[in-house]
Amino acid sequence: MKFDTVIIGGGLSGLVCGIRLLQQGQRCVIVSSGQSALHFSSGSFDLLNALPNGENVINPLSSINDLVEQAPKHPYSKIGKDNFEKLSSEAEQFFREIDVELTGTARKNHYRITPMGILKPTWLTMDGFATAESKDNLPWNKVSIFNITGFLDFYPQFIADEFLKTGTESDIHLFNLEALDQLRRNPSEMRSTNIARILDKNIEEVSRILNEKSGDSEAVIFPACIGLEASSLDKLRKLVKKPVVLIPTMPPSIAGIHTQQYLHDYFVKAGGVYMLGDSIRNADMQENHISKVYSFNHGDIPFTADNFVLATGSYFSQGLIATSDEIYEPVFNLDVSYSTDRKEWYNPKMFEQQGYHHYGVKTDDSFRGMYKEKVIQNLFVAGAILEGFDPIKEGSGAGVSILTSLSIARTILSNKERG
Template sequence: MKFDTVIIGGGLSGLVCGIRLLQHGHRCAIVSSGQSALHFSSGSFDLLNALPDGEVVTNPQKSVKDLIRMSPCHPYAKLGGDKFCELAGESEAFLRGIGLSFQGDSMGNHYRITPMGTLKPTWLSTSDFAVSKSERELPWRKVSIFNIAGFLDFYPQFIADEFAKIGTKSDIHLFSLPGLDHLRRNPSELRSTNIARILDKESNKDELIRILGKAAPDSDAIIFPACFGLENANMLPALGRATGKPIYLIPTLPPSIIGIHTQQYMHDYFIHSGGVYMLGDTVKRADVEDNRVTKVYSYNHGNIPFSANNIVLATGSYFSQGLIATRSRVYEPVFDLDVSFNSDRKDWYNRNMFDSQNYQEFGVKTNETFNALRKGKVVENLYVSGAVLEGFNPVKEGSGAGVSILSALFIADKILSK
């Protein structure tokens, strides 16, 4: 099977790279083993929330030079400050251009509301999310918070308590629908994905309008768990128009409806643009000759190889087994690429789980153009994108989505320039 580019990994980074290539006429295939980390995401995309020394970042474009100085192996350092700023703007235009609606920009982080009601800086949030421009106040004097009776992945009282600390009052409403009763019999079934399939039904619209109509007359907005939009993107706007109050979502604990929707939407966009998406398959090995990948082989296709002018490795980190950790080493399982990690296992982690963990920064080594290194040599047509890269801590820095998107666009443009 012959393609211009084969991408290994169908998460955020792989899909962004693939869609960009398809937009310029490349024949592109994605090989994906299963669910991506998007299914467990908050629904917001972080670009840069903190520097390695812990300093809070308010403007990623202004702070990227300090990051590069502190972390010279960081993916953003390989891009360089100017390219970072350029790609950040291109990323926003790219996502909106394919039909994903986000609020925010790289000139200044805003604050999304977490499932516990606290405020966390971020780069882009879906347009329906409850956000604030300031961490010290919310844009509403009073809100009405709604939750499904028995739903344990959303905490209205915690949210109300946190809101009260920064001057916003709340009233709380619990409700149910007949369609939710069978889910409630088993608490493990009363999850956001199952709830969304019921709330998205047009047959429940009138009852939801009646329930939301109980919001306090003096409330400025309605707050609701992110349990809409899995199968019906029109329901939430319709409810807002009917109630006469803006309705904002707060993410629940995983699984993430917004993340799943984003994954499905980008997957469908890739397919409709002419891409080949092979779900449930895993690349197991490759032929490398003269520092070029000539063929890759997957489990499902046996001895029938994929051949392409370019290969992009976007397999993610430990979560998706893009990196494998044993007691003595960390390795990349497909190409056996060079991986940076500390030789002493005691240096991999810190016993305080809330401190920075060194293993988060382990990853595949690349040159300045994200070509993979194998036995110290550059693999000319193999590029590495996203969470599998070395040199950054996505948790402490709040940079995971940014690295995935910016490296994907950079690599796609590098391929297209050949």
């Protein structure tokens, strides 16, 4: 099977890179084992919320110089200050052009609301979610918070308590639909995805309840367990007489699953080949050049291409594997940066910075992977698998995935032009 580019891993990084390459006429395949981190997404993409030294970031574009100084191996440092600004704006345009509706700009972080009602900075938030411009001020004086009876992954009282700290009052309403009774027979079925499938089919009834119970509130706050079908959220918003805003629930994330599915469908409609449920297992490499990769499902039938992109995620997606004495990358056995002193991997204080978050695949400044300290000329590495950043402490997870993927797509396309 011959392609221009083979992408290994079909999460946010693989899909952004694949769509960008297809838009410029490349033939691409994405081979992906399974679910991605998007299935657990908060509904927001973070770019940079804090510097490695812990200082809060308000404007990611103006903090990039400090980041480069503090963390020279950070993927953003490899991208460089000017390209960081260009790629952030290219990313915002990229999503607009493919009709993924997102609020926000890299010039100023806004605030999203967590499932516990806490306000956290972020870059881009998916359509329909509650956001605020300031940490101390919500856009409403009074709201009605709704939850479904028996749904345990959403906490209205915590949210109401946090809202009150900013001066916003809330009333809380539990409601039920007969159609949900079949799920309620087994409490473990009361999960956001199952509930969304039922609510999406009963939008009229849900909107009648919201209109009836929300009294004099300025907005309806609803758990993000609706909208697996994109049109149902639009319909709900039309039928309810005041703004309906979503707050993320505990995973799985409906908005994330919807985004994954949307990007997948866009990639396939644009002519890409997406092989779900297959894994790349190894490769043929000669003189620091990859010629073929092999998958479990296709046995000895190889995938050949001019370029390969490794976007297999971090430990969570098994892009990196940690054993008791080493951390390795399982497909190409690429060089991985990590401490050989295992005590440095973890900090027993769970909420402090963890060494293992920074570990990942080593690359050059063009994100080409390295094997035995030599750069592999046509193997690029994108997203969560990369070394040198802490997606949790910095709040930079999706930003690194999106910006490195766009940067790699640019390099592949410009190398092609140069012939």
